[in-house]
Amino acid sequence: MAKSKFSENLTKLRCSVCKRINYNTRKNKKTFEGKLELKKYCRWCRASTKHVEAKR
Ligand SMILES: [Zn+2]
Secondary structure, three states: OOOOOOOEEEEEEEEOOOOOEEEEEEEEOOOOOOOOEEEEEEOOOOEEEEEEEEOO
């Protein structure tokens, strides 16, 4: 198996309040384990809300 420097997945961040996807980010498997949760500004809620990783 070849080693890759780019072991990161494209991940979407969804607002936990309105369930809209607001951000696209990259998740590094080595840095993040488990579910990604970030507090970010949601333009739909007009507030900083919890954004969680959206599963496909
Ligand atoms: Zn929202």
